[in-house]
Amino acid sequence: MSIDNTDSVFDAPAPVTAPRALPFEFRGSGSEYFRIWIVNLLLTIVTVGIYSAWAKVRRLRYFHGSTSLEGHAFDYHAEPVAILIGRLITVGGYALFLLAGQINPLLNLIVVPLLLVGLPWVILRSRRFHLRMTSWRGLRFGFHGDYKGAFKAYILWWLAATFTAGILFPVFLQRRLTYLLGNSAYGSQRAGYDVAIKQFYAFYGWFILKALGVLILAAVVCGALVATTGSGAMGSAPVSGTLAAVFFVAGLLVAGIYQAGQLNLAFGNLTIGPHRIESTLSGPGLAALLLTNALLIVITLGLYSPWAKVRLIRYQLAHLHVIATGDLGDFTASATADDSKALGDEISDFFDVDFGI
Amino acid sequence: MSILASDARVIDGTYFDGRSARGVAARLVACANGRCDLQMDDQQRCIDMASVKVSARIAHIPRRIDFSGGGHFETLDNDGIDALQIQHAQHPGLVQWFERQWKVALSSLLSVVLVAVLFFTFGIPWLSQRVAQVLPVSADAHLGKGVLEILDGRLLKPSTLSAERQYQLQQRFDEVIRNQRGAGNWQFELRDAPIVGANAFALPGGTVVMTDQLVALAQHDEELMTVLAHEVGHVRRRHGLRQLLQGLGVSAMAMAVFGDVTSLSTLTGVAPALLQAGYSRDMEREADTYSRAWMQQQGIAQRRFDDLMCRLAASHGSQSDSKYNYFASHPAISERARCTQ
């Protein structure tokens, strides 16, 4: 049976022209996710890894379903069997490669070119799979990037950045994000990502300055510590432990500044039709969260990790808003939505890697 | 009796047609003969529950019912959908029941810990040994390549022993490896190591290094030969390669457990290093056993090994808080050798 005649939907709310900030709400909790996590883990162990495909679907459905925008949750639709087949192909391919290397070591020489040619394809497929399996309000997300674009962004610009000793690294990053985000779509609406290279250079310039500042500060703290305890104490366990801790905190601070800045640069410039996204993560805030998470995980021998994951997602979503202009109900489905049923796209969970931001 | 109760059940939610993002407030009302009514504003549809796909329940997240002709109904009333499924003789699924029980969660936790401990103590060493057997011997040499060059620049200096004494010791080493048919590309190196002190170690592939300090500590060349046999044992049992494989195993295990917490990637790198110490103790025992078997075969007194070990322990004991504590990853001396005093 089918349901048609949907003309008589509720009257759409009167068009709102003034932009309004809509928060992402997250209703997940550590105690809920702990039970999902531990059951997933046990079943994965008992089935020698086969259940991991089902575990992945349940985990992503939990996080998507716990996230809502304007009162409606996201959803994840991947079929575990498709993910399992993708993983088996990956493992089989890897075993084949190992075997080939045993039979003839010369075959190892073609691995690097093969990777260079294959990686853009894997990235493209993984991205398309992940977005097409995600929905909101009954419409699927999509990805329109092609192989040529992925090859240019990921291989050519990466090579250019490498051979210029990193001078072109910000350009590589800009191309990468433009490829990943600019080719995304929600329903029939293509996303827009238009950030000048200048902004990426500014981001990296500031990041390098901040990182240097943090490291110099850490060195000064360590210097003061050694000076007060006397240089002879350098080798003693408490002092060297404290020095290691200072640098661990400094490292996390640098990581937090980098991650927050990059996420802001990525999502903060994304537009979807008349709407845009705002990302206001702070580096020190994210670093503090990463630090407390790491400490609690160590103290609880790993038991805290489901709570840590939930905390991290909640924190990131709390700093993400949609600045909506007009009605979010105006989106329509993509005309080509049905080709997501194609076999090649269903089986795309290679390496279980999300080539995200 | 349950039919009466669920008959009156009304599930509130939203209907999406799948063509636009505009939702319509809707309610699902169970009626007879495996059918439900989907009521929206001014229209009502009769739905055959056998033709729809109901999503599995996961915690509190919204449930969806996908209709065969496109479109779906979404609701937060998970209990309502469960009742509906039971009424239509559909099973809500075992996993979702597991996830809702704290009893199951806690027993899962215990089982996972148990399996992890068992796998760590027995599984990984066994697996790494099996994999090492499959890998060619050239893999060992590959691992050891370049290590001595790195150490030479930092911790080790050229030996200060006389050429005559060095030649003598080389002869001793040749005696130890005399009956090691074909295994390894044997090479003997003497080094002055003021920082490391009295020590000997083997690189994968067959290079055995002994420090001048250890030579000075020995009172009989047979003592040195027992230590050389211990190092040869490390090479023969391919401990370097196995240690690498075990490290990979521990990393893989850590990834499996904490893989979805990406901020932990640094932690999963550190944990294997800490856990490795446990494995290297087992390997020391294995090398000791190898050495003692060799002594027996050669007719060398077992106390030669004990004497040198005890002297070594005494000499390192005087600086036990040193960073380069030889015994940090080694079994207790009382377990390895019988000391007379």
Ligand SMILES: [Zn+2]
């Ligand atoms: Zn040893």
